[in-house]
Amino acid sequence: MSTVEAAVTxxxxxxxxxxxxxxxxxxxxxxxxxxxxxxxRYRGRIAAPDCDAATLRAALDxxxxxxxxxxxxxxxxxxxxxxxxxxxxxxxxxQKTQEEGxxxxxxxxxxxxxxxAMPEENFAxxxxxxxxTEYRHYLEHERRAAKHHLTEAEEKIVQELSNSGVRAFExxxxxxxxxxxxxxxxxxxxxxxxxxxVLALLYDPDRDVRKAAAEAFTETLRGxxxxxxxxxxTLLQHKGTIDRLRRYEYPEQSRHExxxxxxxxxxxxxxxxxxxxxxxxxxxxxxxxxxxxxxxTHYDRYAPVFRTEAQIPFEEARETVLSAFAAFAPGMRExxxxxxxxxxxxxxxxxxxxxxxxxxxxxxxxxxxxxMNYTGKARxxxxxxxxxxxxxxxxxxxxxxxxxxxPTLPLAETASVFAEMLVFERVTEQITDPKEKLxxxxxxxxxxxxTVFRQVAMFxxxxxxxxxxRTEGELPPERYNALWQESIQEMFGGxxxxxxxHAWWWLYIQHVFSWPFYVYAYAFGELLVLALYxxxxxxxxxxxxxxxxxxxxxxxxxxxxxxARVGIDVHKRxxxxxxxxxxxxxVEKAKALAGQVSPS
Numbered sequence: 001m002s003t004v005e006a007a008v009t010x011x012x013x014x015x016x017x018x019x020x021x022x023x024x025x026x027x028x029x030x031x032x033x034x035x036x037x038x039x040x041r042y043r044g045r046i047a048a049p050d051c052d053a054a055t056l057r058a059a060l061d062x063x064x065x066x067x068x069x070x071x072x073x074x075x076x077x078x079x080x081x082x083x084x085x086x087x088x089x090x091x092x093x094x095q096k097t098q099e100e101g102x103x104x105x106x107x108x109x110x111x112x113x114x115x116x117a118m119p120e121e122n123f124a125x126x127x128x129x130x131x132x133t134e135y136r137h138y139l140e141h142e143r144r145a146a147k148h149h150l151t152e153a154e155e156k157i158v159q160e161l162s163n164s165g166v167r168a169f170e171x172x173x174x175x176x177x178x179x180x181x182x183x184x185x186x187x188x189x190x191x192x193x194x195x196x197x198v199l200a201l202l203y204d205p206d207r208d209v210r211k212a213a214a215e216a217f218t219e220t221l222r223g224x225x226x227x228x229x230x231x232x233x234t235l236l237q238h239k240g241t242i243d244r245l246r247r248y249e250y251p252e253q254s255r256h257e258x259x260x261x262x263x264x265x266x267x268x269x270x271x272x273x274x275x276x277x278x279x280x281x282x283x284x285x286x287x288x289x290x291x292x293x294x295x296x297t298h299y300d301r302y303a304p305v306f307r308t309e310a311q312i313p314f315e316e317a318r319e320t321v322l323s324a325f326a327a328f329a330p331g332m333r334e335x336x337x338x339x340x341x342x343x344x345x346x347x348x349x350x351x352x353x354x355x356x357x358x359x360x361x362x363x364x365x366x367x368x369x370x371x372m373n374y375t376g377k378a379r380x381x382x383x384x385x386x387x388x389x390x391x392x393x394x395x396x397x398x399x400x401x402x403x404x405x406x407p408t409l410p411l412a413e414t415a416s417v418f419a420e421m422l423v424f425e426r427v428t429e430q431i432t433d434p435k436e437k438l439x440x441x442x443x444x445x446x447x448x449x450x451t452v453f454r455q456v457a458m459f460x461x462x463x464x465x466x467x468x469x470r471t472e473g474e475l476p477p478e479r480y481n482a483l484w485q486e487s488i489q490e491m492f493g494g495x496x497x498x499x500x501x502h503a504w505w506w507l508y509i510q511h512v513f514s515w516p517f518y519v520y521a522y523a524f525g526e527l528l529v530l531a532l533y534x535x536x537x538x539x540x541x542x543x544x545x546x547x548x549x550x551x552x553x554x555x556x557x558x559x560x561x562x563x564a565r566v567g568i569d570v571h572k573r574x575x576x577x578x579x580x581x582x583x584x585x586x587v588e589k590a591k592a593l594a595g596q597v598s599p600s
Contacts, residue, residue, distance in 0.1 A: 011343035028100035035107035046114035053129035068402040085178035086352030116146025148246040196373035205307040214299035218501035229477035251466035255517035272576040281493035311376035324426035347374035359390035389419025397554030413525025461487035527579030
């Protein structure tokens with residue numbers, strides 16, 4: 001284990017004292033009693049013609065409190081499991097809290113169904129009452145969702161079966177991925193690595209190391225393909241069934257409605273992004289020349305353009321991020337610092353730990369937690385900034401009740417990407433050497449490509465995969481391989497050839513297993529941030545409060561309404577093209593810098 005990440009583990013004691021804390025199940029039992037009492041008191045009263053604003057407000061306050069408190073045992077179990085998926089006790093606790101949560105949820109289902117069943121005149125009267133202002137957006141969102149509700153009995157069955165169905169398969173995918181080991185031969189020494197460690201080698205300056213890592217990665221994924229492919233088929237079939245029962249017309253519709261975005265907005269963003277794929281090919285042709293290679297392949301995508309062996313200690317990453325935040329606004333550093341001093345971050349590499357990174361918001365009255373696998377690379381510094389951006393967003397949105405607290409996914413990715421941009425700009429300002437500046441810019445361009453173009457390519461893969469599963473039935477992994485290669489290769493054009501091994505790499509993408517169609521939110525957030533950051537550079541300090549106000553809105557309004565307050569219209573094609581134009585400018589800048597340095 002590298003010293004750069006040692007001992008950077010989180011302290012979950014603000015939630016519970018440990019896996020055996022009796023308060024976990026005690027709280028679940030208390031919440032079940034509260035949910036039963038809530039149902040007994042309000043069933044039949046919400047949709048009744050004589051329901052008044054005071055009754056509805058009292059019910060909403062109680063509902064909000066139950067959901068808020070239920071989040072705590074479930075979040076604790078999820079975080080504990082992510083930290084070590086190989087521990088059977090953690091897996092058992094996760095399952096138990098899911099089952100207990102289902103028992104509580106069953107008694108709350110009636111409420112949303114009654115909101116949907118209200119006569120339109122009643123709903124308009126109550127939603128417009130001053131007492132309901134704090135919950136109006138939540139009620140309007142639930143009202144729109146009502147057309148997809150099943151009967152109460154059916155909704156309860158869906159909840160009951162999910163613990164032994166979709167959630168179980170998602171957990172199994174996580175356990176298989178987290179427990180996987182990759183045997184890589186590096187400079188004459190065979191090493192057994194975790195997923196995070198082997199993926200880090202794809203950024204190594206030595207092409208032989210990258211190739212060996214890619215081959216080891218493929219070998220393990222191919223070995224898992226029967227089990228993981230079966231999981232994928234099952235999850236896609238489950239979604240197809242639920243979508244049919246809930247009367248969704250196309251696979252991504254439920255995600256769009258959860259994100260409160262019109263299909264036309266998302267489709268336009270995707271179309272504009274795809275129409276700009278040529279900028280990806282343009283950049284990788286430059287990179288091929290800088291690396292001095294005749295052809296680039298999938299294990300060359302993230303190769304540094306200049307050789308560097310530098311490891312960045314976690315403490316250095318911490319100070320880089322915090323100083324960048326402070327330069328934007330001292331208050332931003334103040335919000336981020338406790339995550340380090342109070343151990344709300346888990347960054348240590350260890351066996352059994354889940355791969356990837358995330359920020360887990362809990363409730364408005366409790367801080368979030370940041371999770372990552374820190375390998376000491378420059379991109380890990382950006383990942384740290386990214387997840388802390390999420391955390392700051394949650395802190396600023398904490399003035400809202402739990403039902404309006406979480407921002408929708410497209411806006412949730414705004415603060416994270418903006419935080420990355422702050423760090424990138426801060427580091428860039430400190431560099432004068434063109435070679436170092438180009439190396440940093442190349443890394444940023446590739447991260448931007450990964451966030452915009454690659455996520456859109458993955459979104460298109462998901463569209464094809466779901467459609468194929470619904471029309472062709474259960475498919476072998478090789479069928480999904482072909483759809484994956486087609487979708488990702490299109491992004492590179494002829495500038496980079498994805499080798500046959502890459503065809504198996506969809507098997508590790510957690511988002512397509514656990515959160516269907518989530519990925520387009522990254523592209524949305526990145527393109528949005530490019531526009532916001534351009535305004536910050538034009539306006540300076542006056543922009544800061546407007547930006548914080550945007551984040552503070554949380555999920556209290558629809559994304560297009562929140563963004564309209566800062567003069568952004570996501571319905572216009574020109575907005576999305578403007579973001580792509582800014583990416584193109586970054587590539588042109590890299591070309592200019594390349595003219596000032598010699599290839600590696």
